Amino acid sequence: MHFGFTDEQAQLRDAVRRFLADRSPFGEVRHLMATKAGYDPTVWRELCQDLALAGVHVPEEYGGQGFTFRELGVVLEEMGRALYCGPYFSSTVLAATAILEAGSEDDKAALLPGLASGDRLASLALAETDGEWDVGAIGVVAENGTLSGTKSHVVDGCIADLLLVAVRQPGTAGMDGLSLYAIDASAEGVTRTPLEALDPTRKLARVNLDGAQARLVGREGHAGPALRRTLDLAAAALANEMVGGAARLLESAVEYAKERVQFGRAIGSFQAVKHRLADLTLTVELAKSAAYQAANAAADDDADLPALASLAKSAASDAYMQAAKDCIQLHGGIGFTWDNDTHLFYKRAKSSEVFLGDPAKHRERLMQHWRTPPASATSSPSRAAPTAERQPDTPKAAGVRREVRSWLETNWDPNSRLVAWRTKLAGSGWGMPTWPSAWFGHDLPQALAPVVDEEFARIGAVTAAKTGIRILAGATLLEHGSDDQKARFLRRILTGEDTWCQLFSEPGSGSDLAGATTRADFDGEHWIVNGQKVWTTSAHHADYGLLLARTDWDVPKHQGLTYFILDMRQDGVDVHQLKQMNGHASFNQVFFTDAVIPPENRVSDIGNGWQVAITTLAHERRGADGLRGQAREGGLEGSIYEEERREVATVMEPYKWYPQRAGRVDLVVERANVTGRIADPVVRQEIAKLLVMARSAEWTARRARAAQERGQPQGPEGSLGKLAASNVARQACHVHTLIAGPDAMLTGTDGALDGLIAEILVSVPAVSIAGGTDEIQRNIIAERVLGLPKEPRMDRGPFREVRRN
Numbered sequence: 001m002h003f004g005f006t007d008e009q010a011q012l013r014d015a016v017r018r019f020l021a022d023r024s025p026f027g028e029v030r031h032l033m034a035t036k037a038g039y040d041p042t043v044w045r046e047l048c049q050d051l052a053l054a055g056v057h058v059p060e061e062y063g064g065q066g067f068t069f070r071e072l073g074v075v076l077e078e079m080g081r082a083l084y085c086g087p088y089f090s091s092t093v094l095a096a097t098a099i100l101e102a103g104s105e106d107d108k109a110a111l112l113p114g115l116a117s118g119d120r121l122a123s124l125a126l127a128e129t130d131g132e133w134d135v136g137a138i139g140v141v142a143e144n145g146t147l148s149g150t151k152s153h154v155v156d157g158c159i160a161d162l163l164l165v166a167v168r169q170p171g172t173a174g175m176d177g178l179s180l181y182a183i184d185a186s187a188e189g190v191t192r193t194p195l196e197a198l199d200p201t202r203k204l205a206r207v208n209l210d211g212a213q214a215r216l217v218g219r220e221g222h223a224g225p226a227l228r229r230t231l232d233l234a235a236a237a238l239a240n241e242m243v244g245g246a247a248r249l250l251e252s253a254v255e256y257a258k259e260r261v262q263f264g265r266a267i268g269s270f271q272a273v274k275h276r277l278a279d280l281t282l283t284v285e286l287a288k289s290a291a292y293q294a295a296n297a298a299a300d301d302d303a304d305l306p307a308l309a310s311l312a313k314s315a316a317s318d319a320y321m322q323a324a325k326d327c328i329q330l331h332g333g334i335g336f337t338w339d340n341d342t343h344l345f346y347k348r349a350k351s352s353e354v355f356l357g358d359p360a361k362h363r364e365r366l367m368q369h370w371r372t373p374p375a376s377a378t379s380s381p382s383r384a385a386p387t388a389e390r391q392p393d394t395p396k397a398a399g400v401r402r403e404v405r406s407w408l409e410t411n412w413d414p415n416s417r418l419v420a421w422r423t424k425l426a427g428s429g430w431g432m433p434t435w436p437s438a439w440f441g442h443d444l445p446q447a448l449a450p451v452v453d454e455e456f457a458r459i460g461a462v463t464a465a466k467t468g469i470r471i472l473a474g475a476t477l478l479e480h481g482s483d484d485q486k487a488r489f490l491r492r493i494l495t496g497e498d499t500w501c502q503l504f505s506e507p508g509s510g511s512d513l514a515g516a517t518t519r520a521d522f523d524g525e526h527w528i529v530n531g532q533k534v535w536t537t538s539a540h541h542a543d544y545g546l547l548l549a550r551t552d553w554d555v556p557k558h559q560g561l562t563y564f565i566l567d568m569r570q571d572g573v574d575v576h577q578l579k580q581m582n583g584h585a586s587f588n589q590v591f592f593t594d595a596v597i598p599p600e601n602r603v604s605d606i607g608n609g610w611q612v613a614i615t616t617l618a619h620e621r622r623g624a625d626g627l628r629g630q631a632r633e634g635g636l637e638g639s640i641y642e643e644e645r646r647e648v649a650t651v652m653e654p655y656k657w658y659p660q661r662a663g664r665v666d667l668v669v670e671r672a673n674v675t676g677r678i679a680d681p682v683v684r685q686e687i688a689k690l691l692v693m694a695r696s697a698e699w700t701a702r703r704a705r706a707a708q709e710r711g712q713p714q715g716p717e718g719s720l721g722k723l724a725a726s727n728v729a730r731q732a733c734h735v736h737t738l739i740a741g742p743d744a745m746l747t748g749t750d751g752a753l754d755g756l757i758a759e760i761l762v763s764v765p766a767v768s769i770a771g772g773t774d775e776i777q778r779n780i781i782a783e784r785v786l787g788l789p790k791e792p793r794m795d796r797g798p799f800r801e802v803r804r805n
């Protein structure tokens, strides 16, 4: 799978965007939508001749550019952004693709060059009077090369020179007996009537055929699969066009929210507006990921195309409509005017929502064609996930694979002692290969880490201790710790000898972590800590804590904090477990009474703790899934697995319900099958919504990673991922409830899957609180991704004077 665009694709995008900004501004769109033809032949010619776009995905031997659906997707996304008015979708996407799929070599050679050069315009006439793009329901008949019947909703049908008409042989039904014919639009027996389209930027026509002479394309009676595939490819293409429009609407809404002032402030500083835009950002990003993957599937001839195209079409339809509704709403009265451009997008969104099938139909199609299982709750892009998506190795990846495989062949011994093995791993750098080689790593870019994970998983080799808060401690110390701290702690983190906890939240400050009142005072020799932390996961097992404490009360709150490593095994630290609503007790209250920290365990400069805390929090959001799933499949032999199992049952015990709090998407399809609820159309729709969400979230995380690999710094996109994880978990909880039915009233051994489903239902509420609430993620997305103004603050000035709990 491709998760980024190449430089050439980026250049193509730039060129199309510049061209459309210059030749197809909104003023021009408004002018053209009021014309009968709906396009400007001069601009079309330039688009075909100067940019050679009409044959982007048509092979060179037929006069095209020989690119793939990926490049076609880029062009369409830009056209969607600009609401380009022209026969591109009808001629290049629908008609040329139908010929490519159904035609013989002779047909392609005869018909495609004219379309690829843009000299001839064509369209696909498939839907009939009910307007459904249903291949099996085609009724127009062909007898002895003449066609009779009515086609409707034919895009650009009135300006096309050539019509590709889907027909059936008399006496056949369903997918049998279907053919594709090409007909000269001006031929006798062809009558074209413009339809009044809701979206005036996409012209539609009804075509009556009355014994019109036509030319067969491909084999008589065998076009069913080619037509079905054409619709899948077109759905993938349309999804890309739609996400372009959705992204443009989001930009427009954000721009307006920054400018428009009410109640003395920009409306974008109101949380109701910010949160709406943050949610929309997530929706649009997920839909983009889905659209890009559908284009990839089309380009790579992926067997999953039917499912992926439908996934993308439903996601893009919902995202585009949401963007259009939100954009109008946030513009207020002006958003409902003719003069504001938003309604042009709204109408395109509404029309595209049903074009080629509405979202519910595509969700149903997704359910029928779903093959690739969703990522399991215990896997993440960063962990070994040997799925159907595994791509051939790049030369670099192959080199790493060889190296790690040979190292494992020489060194892996399932009968080693756990700590001894992990010590060896730490020394080799393969335990944490993305860390610097100076500190137990291999300097590997993040992109290559999965290769190493796969090699470990392949032979069942035990990995470094990568789970729990200890890995946040490792990441934070790598970035901010002294060499002495790195030397003392990093190796023991990777071997799992030390367990860590995160001492941030307090009874009076959770979301507002910088409001911490636990104090650390220097007595000339040591730091002395007094106060209380709460919700501290795993504190009852921890050897060390990452502590954020106040060291100065007379400066603004963010400037008076210092970041420490606190030894949890001392008299001044008192830990009390708290029972959670799901019955587990993984978090704690922690009381400090003159707890002692030696000066060498101060991580940040005095007063600079907030900067270090931000690093920990960013890693926590990004790697929320890194905290999950330590369970290993059974059946592996060797004493090391015994030790590993003991570790999971003891120090890692607080995390054992974490897969359940993420919603266990991996169980859904199987449970629906086993219980028979898969037959319920309502349940099928909800499952499909979940699969769309979960899959798109996974791809979005991979896109973010691919961007980092291309050198873009890690940004606040972790908040998008965290918010997506909450949405996925909530929808999974809803779907598990629907599947369980009355059994959702039961728990323990009386409950479904021996209480596992009940555990999901009562654990999911944690996911949108732990690690920063959904509301805080929305604030971060709104302010740091979208650049909306910050809220007015009531907590400036010396912390001592700030109102607190």
Ligand SMILES: Cc1cc2nc3c(=O)[nH]c(=O)nc-3n(C[C@H](O)[C@H](O)[C@H](O)COP(=O)(O)OP(=O)(O)OC[C@H]3O[C@@H](n4cnc5c(N)ncnc54)[C@H](O)[C@@H]3O)c2cc1C
Pocket: 271, 501, 502, 503, 504, 505, 506, 507, 508, 509, 510, 511, 512, 534, 535, 536, 537, 538, 587, 766, 769, 770, 771, 772, 773, 774, 775, 776, 779
């Ligand atoms: C399972 C679990 C494990 C946890 N583990 C740890 C841990 O190991 N270490 C640790 O330090 N903490 C841990 N936490 C604590 C967690 O980080 C906090 O609960 C969380 O940040 C919220 O803080 P709070 O509970 O004080 O709620 P509050 O901050 O009081 O929030 C209450 C409500 O107000 C909303 N709110 C607050 N501020 C704003 C705002 N500016 N805009 C809009 N809405 C706002 C919140 O979104 C929330 O809905 C854990 C929590 C859970 C549930």
